[in-house]
Amino acid sequence: MAKKILVTGATGNQGGSVVKLLLQYPEQYAVRALTRNPSSPTAKRLADKGVEVVKGDLTDPATLPTAFNGCWGAFVVTNFYDSNAAKAALEAGLQCFVWSTLPSSLKISKGEVCCEIYEGKHRVDDFIRGINLPAAFVYTGNFYENMILRGHVRKSEDGKGLEFRQPIIQANTRLHMLWVQRDLGVIVKAILDNWDTRKKDLVYQHFYAMDAIHTPTEVCSTIESVTGTPTKYVVLPNTGNESRDIMFTLYNRTGTYPGVQLPDPKVLDLGVELHGLEEFIREDLVPHLKASGDLQA
Known part of the structure; x- marks a missing residue:
């Protein structure tokens, strides 16, 4: 019988990658998605693909039992840094709770930077550990997809090349990076697949879901190598969001995960094959830039 997995953020980048992959294995997993609006076009598209869509809100605990009850596991990513999902999962008796998380900014910066996105x-x-909820923790890196989704790579203002534009992050900052759509779902599924037989090795472990470390300068060099188009890095003054500004300041101080080498042996031990920057540029970024007119077809 297929194990039912609840996925939050199913219409977003992280949750969407998990849903997309699990749907390819209906004999193993049935997917349930939590949404505040089941009648939205995105929710209806999920339902059309075979996802069970349920109404709920992670900030409203009263709505969560319906979402979690009957599930074997869950993948949870949220911008609301509270414990409601963990409480609901424990009460529903989930066997495997995969939580997309971040380390303490205070710890990795030795007290220099406090970023609530991290601390929350x-x-x-x-x-999660305190209530003995059986869980695995997934650390995510900077997303390759942000070059497209946030418009970070575009035609230069003089029209003669490309620019990689990011707020605050300096050209030599070390960024641990992840191709979400190609690799995150695979890592989450590998944890789910191995949970029953290797739970003692996986529970409360942190898995670094990212393939390599790149500076923005290195990203520009790779884009230029693949496209044959001059590419320069441009630092923008801010994001317009104070919490994100603090997070990017943290990156400049410490790198995204100071001292962490990639790929993570724990991820490789799950049998995961990771994909990298050059492949992303060829398969996703170049077609996007050509379609948008930022790169000559």
């Missing part, structure tokens, strides 16, 4: 998720890690 880190506190949930401690809460």
Whole structure:
């Protein structure tokens, strides 16, 4: 019988990658997606693909039992850094809770930077362990897809080349990077696949879901090598969001995961094959730039 997996953020980049992959294995997994609006076009598209769509809100605990009850496992990613999902999962008796999280910014910066985006998720890690919810933690890196989704790579203002534009992040900052759509779902599925037989090795472990470390300068060099088009890096002054500004300041101080080498042996031990920057540029970024007119077809 297929194990039912609840996925939050199913219409987003992270949750969407998990849903897309699990749907390819209906004999193993049935997918349930949590959404505040089941009648939205995106929710209806999920339902058309075979996803069970349920109404709920992670900020409203009363709506969560319906979402979690009957599930074997869950993949949870959220911008609301509270413990509601973990509480609901424990009460529903979930066997495997995969939580997309981040380390303590205070710890990795030795007290220099406090980023609530990091601290909020880190506190949930401690809460999960404290209530003995069987869980695995997935650390995610900077997303290759942001070059497309956030418009970071585009034609230069003089029209003679390309620019890689990011707020605050300096050209030599070390970024641990992830191709979400290609690799995150595979890592999550590998954890789910191995949970029953290797739970003692996986529970409360942190898995670094990212393939390599690149500086923005290296990203520009790779784009230029693949496209044959001059590419320069441009630092923008801010994101317009204070919390994200603090997060990018943290990157400049420490790199995204100071001291962590990639790929993560724990991820490789799950049998995962990771994909890298050059492949992303060839398969996703170049077609996007050609379609948008930023790169000559």
